[in-house]
Structures are given as structure tokens and as C-alpha cells.
Amino acid sequence: MDGPLVRAIGHLTEPHIVITIVAGSALGLFFGAIPGLTATMAVALLVPFTLYMDPVQAMVAIITVSAMAIFAGDIPAALVRIPGTPASAPYTEESYRMTQQGRGELVLGVDVVCSALGGLMGATALMAAAPLLAEFALQFTSVEYFWLAALGLSATVMIASSQPVKAAIAVLLGLLLSTVGLDITLGYPRFTFGQVELLNGINFIPAMVGLFGISEVLRNVLGGNLHFRVLRVKAESIFREVPKTLWRYRVNLARSGLVGVIVGVMPGAGADIAAWLAYAVSYQFSKEKDRYGKGHIEPVIDAGTANNACLGGDWVPALVFGIPGDPITAIVIGVLFIKGIRPGPEVFHQSLEWLYAVYLAFIVANLLMIPFGYIAIKTSSYILSVPRNILLPSIALFCIVGSYSINNSFFDVGVMLAMGVLGYLLEVAGVPIAPVVLGLVLGPILEKNFMFTMIKSSWDLSLFFGRPVAAALGLVTVAVWLTPLWGRVAGWLLPTLRRNLSV
Helix, strand or coil: CCCHHHHHHHHHCCHHHHHHHHHHHHHHHHHHHCCCCCHHHHHHHHHHHHCCCCHHHHHHHHHHHHHHHHHHCHHHHHHHCCCCCHHHHHHHHHHHHHHHCCCHHHHHHHHHHHHHHHHHHHHHHHHHHHHHHHHHHCCCCHHHHHHHHHHHHHHHHHHCCCCHHHHHHHHHHHHHHHCCEECCCCCCEECCCCCHHHCCCCCHHHHHHHHHHHHHHHHHHHHCCCCCCCCCCCHHHCCCCHHHHHHHCHHHHHHHHHHHHHHHHCCCCCHHHHHHHHHHHHHHHCCCHHHCCCCCHHHHHHHHHHHHHHHHHHHHHHHHHCCCCCHHHHHHHHHHHHCCCCCCCCHHHHCHHHHHHHHHHHHHHHHHHHHHHHHHHHCHHHHCCCCHHHHHHHHHHHHHHHHHHHHCCHHHHHHHHHHHHHHHHHHHCCCCCHHHHHHHHHHHHHHHHHHHHHHHHCCCHHHHHCCHHHHHHHHHHHHHHHHHHHHHHHHHHHHHHHHHHHC
16 A cells, blocks of 8 residues: 555655654744744745755645744743734733733643644645645636736735735735746846846745845844743643633634634635634624633634634645735745645646645644643743844844855845845835735736736637636626725715615
8 A cells, every 4th residue: 555645644754854843843933932033934934944855844844833833922922911923913912911810821721722723623624625626726727817816916905904005005016026037928027127137036035034034133123122021830730721611612612713714715814814803703702702801711712723723724725726825825835836846736636645745744733733832831931031132143144044045146145135124114114014925926927827818818808707717706806906995985875875864
């Protein structure tokens, strides 16, 4: 018996993969537990190292790092009132107040178990939904892929930011950066300014490292809080009340897992959106609304489950359509292209061994989250005490070495530093960075499929609505574009109707 599943299991038991899982877990827990160092930043810094890994090892490393980092963000939320990652922000106040009340062991125990259960729900959804969607996606043409890319960018603007205008600016900036290099159809240089190094476009890896690595270093150095007052918990008793608590809120657990998966499948949303939405849903259905904001475990269960369930959901559009579900899967798509694996429905027929390894990596990472999470909680006071004057220069050094090692080029280092400054300036202006990344990734897909469709149809725009699936995707995309207009119309129309009816 030597099927792809058996070979995938064999890969995950190889010594170098086991070492990768352990090292990735430690890296993810460290980056998640330090406020200001996000899961996306950890994955971005990991990318240069994946160049020297085989595809299975690279995906295992990214999955392990991201899963552990999302959970670890709960630790500083409970102990220092600062979320380690944006996905922990919705329930930071609840977690910290519970720790102040002497219930820190319960909240951290719930955090680690709900994170693991949510991650397993996301992995189950990935294994169940992705193959079914892949069969459907085999019928897609350039028209459908164009609308998918457009829908992903549009959804990013509408749901990934509380300020859609700034998110739209970020998307357009990412699209502009994606046009640097040779024109896809004519082969004419664009925005290269005579630099030979830019003919192939802006190198994806230095751009990611700069946007998420250097920008965070600059933000911490120029305005971050460098010292924390850490509350203490007894790690030995964190699981004592967890089973009883989770059984009481079992409906919340299942509901939030579903919320996380659904949000994950939506392009451009991500774990932080899933956590906020789950928190809102939890409040609406709760019978104890008066306890919210005062140190209540219910929203911790809901949001903590959803943000980890979202991780598996994010991989569904990434693997099936090549459309990233969040910034982490945007990085994943870039790594896959470098490894010669093209995300899309063909993966489910041509790369089964690699695909099963990805599924198993999700399961293993979330099962290991409980013992590794326990260790992280036990050592949390040491993790949070790492001096920033050592940590931040070390991160900057990794950014520089990693960017240089890709092509042994100082030009890539310059690109990385420039993107880091750009990312910092965008954050200062309140413009989100994630839409820039998605624009950079989806820009070539959008342009290529648009031009292919135009050439095939002799510039007949009606072809974009000529197929049933394309028409449906196009109408949904246009509806997303018109969402702000509908809000304005409703804001004007409803008061007018009320006045007329009252008369």
C-alpha cells in the first residue's frame, strides 16, 4: 500500500519535517506572544528560509508558524492588556479583566483549547470543501478568474477595513506596484526607470518582508511601548475548569467555528475579521449581555475559536482558485509559484501527495498547539521580558539577510527597505497594509485574465457576462462596488418615507 496519503504521512515523520514543526511552533509562539510582532510578519520573515526547503517542508513551516502565532497573541492580551496579534484584539479587554480577577488560568486554558478546536474545524472544512470546489473550478475560463480576482479585491475593500476609502487606496497602490516590469501581452517595460532588475517586476519576497517586517520595526522603535507590566498565572492549573466551561458554551464553540470558516473562505477577510464578527454574533445571542466588557469568558470562547477556524478556511480560495484569503495565504501563493506549484483546481489531481501533506500539517499543528501552548504560557513572563533593544535589531538583520539571500542582490535589499518605509508611512496615515499585499498578488491575475479575454473576444466586453458562472460572479462583484451607494440611498430614502407616511 503506497498511496499519496501514505507517502504524505511518511513525509511528515521524516526527521527534517519534525524539526521544522518544532522550530516553526517555537517561532510562531514567540512572534505571537510579543505585542507588535504579528503572525503575518512571522510568515514573511520565514519566506526566505523556505527557498531552501522542499514544497512539503515549506508549507508545514508556514502552517505551523501561523497557527501558533494566532493563538499566542492571546497570551499578552490576558497578561499585559495588549493583543499579540490583531486577531486577539476583540477579546483583549475580557481576557485582561479576568486575569485581574484571578481567573487568568481559566482564560488562558480556554484560549489554547479553543484555538486548537477552532483550527481543527478549519482543517476539516478545508479537507471537505476544497476538493468539491476544485471539481467545479475545472470549468472556469479566464473570464471567471478575472471576476474572482476582482471580487477578492472588492471584498477586501468592503470588509477588511472600517475605512473603505483608505482600503481602496491600498488596493490601488498594490495594483500599481504589480504593473512594474514587462507588460504581460506586449512585453514592453513599464515603470522600470531603466533598472534592469525591475524588468521581472517587484520581487514578491523582499516586498513582503519589508511591508510586514521593517515597517513593524520602525513602528516599535519610533512609537511603541517598550516595557510591559506582566500579570502572573499558575500554568499548572490552566486546564482545570476548561472542560466544564466549554461544555456549558458548546453551542458557542460550534457556531463560532462555522463563522470562522465562512469568513476564511471570503477573499481578503482574515482571522481578525472573523474574531470581530464572532464577538458581535456572540453578543447578539448571549443571555448574559450585561457581563460583556467586565471580564466574561463567553466572547473569549467565540472569538478565540473563530480566528483559528478562519486559518483553514483561508486556504480554500488560495488552493482552489489561487485567490488569497488573507495576507498569509497571499505569501503562500507566492511561495508556491517559486516552488513550481500553481494553485488551482489542477493541484487536486496532479499534486495529491503534497495536498495530503498540507491537510495533515493543519491537523498536527493544531493537536500540538495544546502542549506547545502550555509551554508558552508557562514561559510567558520570560517571552514578554525580551529586551526590545535586542529583539528589534535582530528582526531587522533577518529582514536584510533574508532579502539579500534570494538573488544575492543588494537591489532586493533596497526594495525591501523601501517597502518597509512605505508600510510604516501607510500605517501612520491609517491605511491598512493587507490590501496592498492582495493587490500585489492579484494584480497580475486580474490583468492577465482580462487581456486574454479581450484578445479572445476581439474586445467584446459582453463576454464577461456571457457564461452563467461569470455573469453571477460579475453581478456579485458589481453589487459589492455599489454597496456604499446603497447605504447612502437608504440613508436618504428611509427618512423621506417616514416623513411622508407620518403626513
